Amino acid sequence: MKSTGNEGETSDMSEKKEPKKAKGKDKSVPEDKLSVWDRVSPGEREEIEEFSRGYINFLTECKTERKVAGRVLDQCVKAGFSDLSKGADKDLKGGYLLHHGKALGLFVPGKRELKEGFNLIVAHGDSPRLDLKPKSVYEDGNLGLLKTNLYGGLKKFQWLARPVALWGFTSLKDGRSVEYSFGEDPSEPVLTITDILPHMDRKIQREKRLTEAFPAERLNVLAASVPVEDKEAKNRVKLALLKLLEDKWGIKEDDLLSSEIEVVPAGPARAVGLDGSFVGGYGQDDRLSVYASVQALLDLPRPEKPLLLVVYDREEIGSYGSAGAQSNFIVRLAGAAFHALDESGCWHGVMSALAASSAVSADVEAGSDPTFKEVQDELNSAKLGFGPCVTRYTGGAGKYGASEAGSEYMAKIRNILDSEKIIWQSSLIGKQEEGGGGTVAYNLSHYGMNIVDSGAPVLSMHSPFEVSSKADVWMTRKSYRAFLEKA
Numbered sequence: 001m002k003s004t005g006n007e008g009e010t011s012d013m014s015e016k017k018e019p020k021k022a023k024g025k026d027k028s029v030p031e032d033k034l035s036v037w038d039r040v041s042p043g044e045r046e047e048i049e050e051f052s053r054g055y056i057n058f059l060t061e062c063k064t065e066r067k068v069a070g071r072v073l074d075q076c077v078k079a080g081f082s083d084l085s086k087g088a089d090k091d092l093k094g095g096y097l098l099h100h101g102k103a104l105g106l107f108v109p110g111k112r113e114l115k116e117g118f119n120l121i122v123a124h125g126d127s128p129r130l131d132l133k134p135k136s137v138y139e140d141g142n143l144g145l146l147k148t149n150l151y152g153g154l155k156k157f158q159w160l161a162r163p164v165a166l167w168g169f170t171s172l173k174d175g176r177s178v179e180y181s182f183g184e185d186p187s188e189p190v191l192t193i194t195d196i197l198p199h200m201d202r203k204i205q206r207e208k209r210l211t212e213a214f215p216a217e218r219l220n221v222l223a224a225s226v227p228v229e230d231k232e233a234k235n236r237v238k239l240a241l242l243k244l245l246e247d248k249w250g251i252k253e254d255d256l257l258s259s260e261i262e263v264v265p266a267g268p269a270r271a272v273g274l275d276g277s278f279v280g281g282y283g284q285d286d287r288l289s290v291y292a293s294v295q296a297l298l299d300l301p302r303p304e305k306p307l308l309l310v311v312y313d314r315e316e317i318g319s320y321g322s323a324g325a326q327s328n329f330i331v332r333l334a335g336a337a338f339h340a341l342d343e344s345g346c347w348h349g350v351m352s353a354l355a356a357s358s359a360v361s362a363d364v365e366a367g368s369d370p371t372f373k374e375v376q377d378e379l380n381s382a383k384l385g386f387g388p389c390v391t392r393y394t395g396g397a398g399k400y401g402a403s404e405a406g407s408e409y410m411a412k413i414r415n416i417l418d419s420e421k422i423i424w425q426s427s428l429i430g431k432q433e434e435g436g437g438g439t440v441a442y443n444l445s446h447y448g449m450n451i452v453d454s455g456a457p458v459l460s461m462h463s464p465f466e467v468s469s470k471a472d473v474w475m476t477r478k479s480y481r482a483f484l485e486k487a
Helices: 041-061 065-079 202-206 234-248 253-258 286-297 327-341 346-354 370-375 407-419 440-449 471-486
Strands: 001-002 011-012 095-100 102-107 119-124 129-140 145-149 164-172 175-181 191-193 221-224 261-267 270-272 278-281 307-312 358-364 390-393 450-455 466-469
Touching: 001 065, 001 253, 011 270, 041 253, 041 270, 041 278, 041 286, 041 307, 041 440, 065 095, 065 102, 065 286, 065 307, 095 286, 095 327, 102 286, 119 286, 119 440, 119 471, 129 234, 129 253, 164 202, 164 358, 191 440, 221 234, 253 261, 253 307, 261 307, 270 346, 278 471, 286 307, 286 358, 286 466, 286 471, 307 327, 307 358, 358 471, 390 407, 407 450, 407 471, 440 450, 466 471
Parallel strands: 119 307, 119 358, 358 450
Antiparallel strands: 001 011, 095 102, 102 307, 129 145, 129 261, 145 221, 164 175, 164 261, 191 221, 270 278, 278 466, 390 450
């Protein structure tokens, strides 16, 4: 065989030596080392940026589970969805079921009958936070303070000495409800939870275990200091604080007993990094999955199989309660779908359809953080920028509390993602005996359906400022669409 030499002469290959490669010049990169950013076109990079702008706005405006459900509901109503509780509608384009203002179910009819099962995505709209206690307003040291209660798994010290805001919903005895927030508008003051200065913290913090150094009862919100004018009154600052609540929102002290007031980090979500490739903000666990799955659902034309999407509340505290995944909300939603299309929807038919369904538990995954390598299994860790994770099983301490997808279902999911050119990765949450975690997947598996966890990796999970990759958010939406369309 002949080949062309460096100077253009023809020479015999058997006599020609291979040119030496310059050190550091080999540009070939193994496929599994290429990130989403490596593989997308310039046009797709513009799509990523555009999609991220909508997502950042969603995080900024939806810091409570009520806001999440309300925002998604508004979007679906504009897209032509109808209230499933209104009865049968054979021309139904899409339907919704709202439960207690916090859990939201969506239904899209398909070409197949409901008895054949649904393609189902479940996510959750709640995030770790602090709630105000029913009796929360008090005065100490001439300061007006608000007592809080932990909600979900959080690191208490991360909530100290930072700006926080109040997002509230209060039901009054006369039947009216008031919804409000304070601390988000740049023209407003913010609130904060104070910390002890390092000059005086040795005995009460530094010499204690981390779990003991920051007692939950010390996470009190600093709210006021100007007293009422009546110098003879007791607790003058508390009275002034109560007057502020009444003047601003018409809330009296006893109305706090029927209030849901959440303490959340103040300020907008932001792009992060010198290259702006990340999204930083509160509540990405699990509002990232909510946003991506809803956009995927609304993107689809009429699907082959009927679709369900559920946004639950209370996942961060075990999914208990009537709006959590341990309730019968999914059964009610499936039954409402049968009723809306006037199909036979007896209890057995509804339960059989759920058992025949294919499901994804849409929840974020712990991203691999190079700063904390010692707790991660490098082979099974999720890397930011490499697409959504498929997590076959969750749990901890020997898979305790785990939901585990079967071999056949994993093969089906792999085939869907690969055939649709989705960039994805397999992952688990950390090393064995370093912790673990669970999702709503095990609650849905009770109905006999196939289900697997899938979502984008996140750094600083459960903190006031979680971080995700814009590329992963965008690719997660593409993966959810592929699942809804092809499963």
